Amino acid sequence: MGTDQRMVAHQDWSALRESETARMLAACSHCGACFDACPMIPYAPGAKGSDKSETVRGVLDVLTGGQGDAAARNWIAVCTRSASCNEACPEAVNPMLMLRLAKWRGNETGALPKRDAAETMSRVKVFARLSFTEDEQRDWL
Numbered sequence: 001m002g003t004d005q006r007m008v009a010h011q012d013w014s015a016l017r018e019s020e021t022a023r024m025l026a027a028c029s030h031c032g033a034c035f036d037a038c039p040m041i042p043y044a045p046g047a048k049g050s051d052k053s054e055t056v057r058g059v060l061d062v063l064t065g066g067q068g069d070a071a072a073r074n075w076i077a078v079c080t081r082s083a084s085c086n087e088a089c090p091e092a093v094n095p096m097l098m099l100r101l102a103k104w105r106g107n108e109t110g111a112l113p114k115r116d117a118a119e120t121m122s123r124v125k126v127f128a129r130l131s132f133t134e135d136e137q138r139d140w141l
């Protein structure tokens, strides 16, 4: 792909991201059903027990360039793209993509730290605990 094609692709993607962000902001009712359906919340100390509606608002804040709150940033960070949220959303927002785009935006603005190796390993272990037997966890983790 040449330089011109890359610029066009980048512009197309930027425009798509902006239009998706606007669609999500308009469609989301802040009901929190996505938060309730997320299997990662028990593994997110900063988000567990937080107000679901406020946490969703925090995610939308990060998505639009803000800092969000600690619960929202923590939820964004632990997302493993299970897509359970998408099934739960009554407004077809695609909250899995909402979290993904918020993570991307948060990495750009500095609201979210860049991923480091230690954090990646702890995420791998959390994900493994969801699917490994107790014997496998004892032997491998």
Ligand code: SF4
Pocket (backbone or CB within 6 Å): 027, 028, 029, 030, 031, 032, 033, 034, 035, 056, 088, 089, 090, 091, 092, 093, 094, 095, 098
């Ligand atoms: S993304 Fe969907 S499920 Fe989540 S708060 Fe918004 S409307 Fe509710």
